[in-house]
Amino acid sequence: MKCLGLLPDxxxxxxxxxxxxxxxxKGKYWEVPESVSLDCSSLVSESGLRYRFGIHKxxxxxxxxxSLNGEAxxxxxxxxxxxxxVSYEKSKDLWRQNETKEDVMIETEKGRFWLPSYDIRLKExxxxISGIIGGTCEAWFTSEAKDRSRFGADLFGSACYTFQHGKFRKAFGDLSRIDARLNIGSASALAKKVTNLFRSVQSNQSTNIRLNLxxxxxxxxxxxxxxxxKFALDSSSGRYGPQLEDLIYSLNYSLRLLQSGKVVAWYSPVRKEGMIELRLFEF
Structure with missing residues (x-):
């Protein structure tokens, strides 16, 4: 339930x-008998600054x-x-071909026709490149986990590169796109991992570094x-090198009338599950 109008933006x-x-x-599902949360988050601002706070039970x-084994x-x-x-996000175009009126209005023998992109988010x-840096903190008032600290704080960050060819208007060969994102979920875990390497100390602690393609x-x-x-770029499992955590194949049918809506049929061979969904305004 969202409460609108209580706080602007x-x-x-x-x-x-x-x-x-x-x-x-890792894509594994967990069922929690009871979950209650109250969150307040700021909307996306032009400055790139965002914050969020809340209480969870x-x-x-x-x-x-x-799965039959594994710790929650x-x-x-x-x-x-x-x-x-709290986080700060910044993006920079290396180059961009902006949409023009000639792209949208098509001249034919029968007159002019409006031909927008199949998806407005894929039109240019x-x-x-973009990057995010931020920090988190949490305080547990009651906790049944023995190895969980009452208070914790950490930093996180990510870097992304995007390349798109085509305007997604023509019937064939008008869209090829690649997105690569490197996520660092815990700066403290990464620092400990690097310190242990210099000390020649083995550690099974995950660095929470992942690459999404x-x-x-x-x-x-x-x-x-x-x-x-999705790849994990650490050796917490005892194996070195990138480890595949999830893989999803999908066919997307864009609904031009909805501007950025689409019907998605996807399957994950790692999780051995699939689904058909209707998605609106999703990247």
């Missing part, structure tokens, strides 16, 4: 579920839905927690084939 969200289903970074022991994430264990986060060829290619008209992959 903010979203206030109250959620409660018995039970609630969560997904961890979990009750009961989380149960794995799709600490964030899902029973307890009451106050959390806050470009190459861009997205490739999109137009098949015909509004149909786009897309591949989403």
């Amino acid at each position: 903010h979203d206030i969200t109250l959620e409660a579920a018995w039970p609630e289903l969560f997904t961890d970074h 979990n009750g009961g022991i989380p149960q794995s839905v799709d 994430p600490n964030a899902l264990l029973p307890g009451v927690c106050a959390k806050a986060a 060829p470009h190459a861009a 997205i490739a999109q290619q137009q098949v015909a008209g509004p149909i786009v084939f897309r591949v989403d992959s």
